[in-house]
Amino acid sequence: MQNQSDEAYMEFIPDASILHEMFEVMPYAVASAGKDLRVISLNGRMRSYLSEIGVAGEIEGRSLATAFPFMGSALETISLEMVEHCAPECREESFTDPRGDDVGIQLVSVPPARGDLRLLLIIPLQESKSASSRMELRDETSSREPDASGSDSKVQGAEAQQEELSVRASRLDSIELLAGGIAHDFNNLLTLILGSVSLAGALIQGNGKVEKILSNAEKAVMRAEELTRQLSSFARGGAPEICPTDLKELIEESVDFSLLGSRIKCESNLPDDLWAVSADKGQIGQVIGNLVINARQAMTDGGSLKVSSSNIRISGQEEPSLKEGRYVKTEVADSGHGISADIQEKIFDPYFTTKNCGSGLGLATVFSIIRRHRGIVKVDSRQGEGSVFSFYLPAAVVEKQKTVILPEKDGNSLQGRILVMDDEQEVSKICSIMLEKVGHEVVVCDNGATAVEIYKAALEQGARFDLVILDLTVPGGMGGMDALDRLRELDPDVKAIVSSGYCCDPVMSDPSAYGFKGVVPKPYDFKLIRKVVADVLQSALRV
Numbered sequence: 001m002q003n004q005s006d007e008a009y010m011e012f013i014p015d016a017s018i019l020h021e022m023f024e025v026m027p028y029a030v031a032s033a034g035k036d037l038r039v040i041s042l043n044g045r046m047r048s049y050l051s052e053i054g055v056a057g058e059i060e061g062r063s064l065a066t067a068f069p070f071m072g073s074a075l076e077t078i079s080l081e082m083v084e085h086c087a088p089e090c091r092e093e094s095f096t097d098p099r100g101d102d103v104g105i106q107l108v109s110v111p112p113a114r115g116d117l118r119l120l121l122i123i124p125l126q127e128s129k130s131a132s133s134r135m136e137l138r139d140e141t142s143s144r145e146p147d148a149s150g151s152d153s154k155v156q157g158a159e160a161q162q163e164e165l166s167v168r169a170s171r172l173d174s175i176e177l178l179a180g181g182i183a184h185d186f187n188n189l190l191t192l193i194l195g196s197v198s199l200a201g202a203l204i205q206g207n208g209k210v211e212k213i214l215s216n217a218e219k220a221v222m223r224a225e226e227l228t229r230q231l232s233s234f235a236r237g238g239a240p241e242i243c244p245t246d247l248k249e250l251i252e253e254s255v256d257f258s259l260l261g262s263r264i265k266c267e268s269n270l271p272d273d274l275w276a277v278s279a280d281k282g283q284i285g286q287v288i289g290n291l292v293i294n295a296r297q298a299m300t301d302g303g304s305l306k307v308s309s310s311n312i313r314i315s316g317q318e319e320p321s322l323k324e325g326r327y328v329k330t331e332v333a334d335s336g337h338g339i340s341a342d343i344q345e346k347i348f349d350p351y352f353t354t355k356n357c358g359s360g361l362g363l364a365t366v367f368s369i370i371r372r373h374r375g376i377v378k379v380d381s382r383q384g385e386g387s388v389f390s391f392y393l394p395a396a397v398v399e400k401q402k403t404v405i406l407p408e409k410d411g412n413s414l415q416g417r418i419l420v421m422d423d424e425q426e427v428s429k430i431c432s433i434m435l436e437k438v439g440h441e442v443v444v445c446d447n448g449a450t451a452v453e454i455y456k457a458a459l460e461q462g463a464r465f466d467l468v469i470l471d472l473t474v475p476g477g478m479g480g481m482d483a484l485d486r487l488r489e490l491d492p493d494v495k496a497i498v499s500s501g502y503c504c505d506p507v508m509s510d511p512s513a514y515g516f517k518g519v520v521p522k523p524y525d526f527k528l529i530r531k532v533v534a535d536v537l538q539s540a541l542r543v
Helices: 004-011 016-025 044-052 151-203 208-232 247-258 281-298 362-372 425-437 448-460 480-490 526-542
Strands: 029-034 039-042 090-096 102-109 117-123 243-245 264-269 277-279 303-314 325-334 376-381 387-394 417-421 441-445 467-471 496-500 518-521
Touching: 029 044, 039 044, 151 208, 151 425, 151 526, 243 281, 247 264, 247 281, 247 303, 247 325, 277 281, 277 387, 281 303, 281 325, 281 362, 281 387, 362 376, 362 387, 417 425, 417 448, 425 441, 425 526, 441 448, 448 467, 448 480, 467 480, 467 526, 480 496, 496 526, 518 526
Parallel strands: 264 303, 417 441, 417 467, 467 496, 496 518
Antiparallel strands: 029 039, 029 117, 090 102, 102 117, 243 277, 303 325, 325 387, 376 387
16 A cells, blocks of 8 residues: 555656657757657657758658658667667667758667657757858968068967957857756756656665666666756856866776777876866866767777877966966877868857767867866867867866864764755655655745745744755746845754756855755755755754
8 A cells, every 4th residue: 555655756757748848958859759659749849850851741640651751761770679678779870851961860769658658769950050140260270371570470379269269158158048047947857757766766675677677767867967967068157166186087087988889099198297187077077078979989980099188387378368377288189080171160169060960069068168167178180180189277286184084973864844945846846755755844835935934934933944955046036045045044053955957056066155054956866865965964963
């Protein structure tokens, strides 16, 4: 017999409609199909694409073969294992559309949700740019010819470099707000899915078959989180979590992982005395991974990759875009086909790609992350001669710190009254269910003003909350920061945790600087929310 918590949990298992809502915010053309290989739905980008190539009429309900006859042999690769047994798989195929364009497509099997959804057809379309929307850059070749003295060309080269970086930065500005909003909404949906799946794993014991299915679902959600992490790298005001980072170890790990299964020979030159850098380990790992993957895709038949790092001191006009000081320079050089001069100025643009199945976010993400680390990234390439990508990161000032070992306590056994504020009702409810599962008493609300009223009433009744969890951003209402300010006026000892899908927000990077005792980035699962709450409650006992 199910208890009340189990019944409440069942209400919030995500159904296919939530997944379709996700597809609408994806920057790709997406069609979904069921076990019978009939079309279930199309997102807006897919409808626009079909309209552009002259495909009209009702698509939903038709078989894939009759709905998309021009895809031909690409659809013939769909196996029974993909749709009947939901074996996790992603196949990359291509077809020629009615306009004569060669188009790449990804066929992705998905775990069963409520409904019949089994298969996704994803086309990573490249947005076309009108001539009026293009921003022209100075021709870089004009600054390569030295004049008689050489001094004028150096000045012109520095000005051209500054202008190029400025234009690239402005190109990112147009999508930063949009990217941040998409990442936030997507992470809310992922929180609901991941929270439900992880809670199901906690409720089911001894059923290995079900546990394996749930584990695969969790992995799928975490793969989806990678997309939002890339989008969040563009979010306006995002701040990396800067700390001294061993770049040598990070490079070795990232390169090895990114070259798994390839025929590429890698040579590295990473000196033992390499300075630590001021960096967000996760983001710089993503930079290295993206550069290696980019090199790997340029060497489809194998080749050689050289990765090197060196300590350098910048002074004068050596690198006009960098302040004077200590830096670590890293180069990733490949023996691929190179990059033609006419597109080099575009390769860091969001959604620009020359690959059939590319997203156009890889190098744009590299540029955005390095810029936020107060460094620069450059490329030197000639067609047929390979490419060298180099980036500079500020060296860290490392201070020796004493290690303090605190006694272990069973924080998970602590129970308390918790107020949860989140503008997404489904998210606050699944959070409530997870916390109640470990014995906490939970009250939920959907905006900061209501949270302040509830907290004030509880104080007056002598039933103080031990902890509050505040959503950072509430559209059209009071968010977590303003709510915490009001709560501290009522109770200077209030304990608060911040939560948000805007994972690059400065508050999420350094919560203690804004008065929070902990942080729960979305999406979060049962283990994470339980641990962070336990740690904050436990730390309160030490005071």
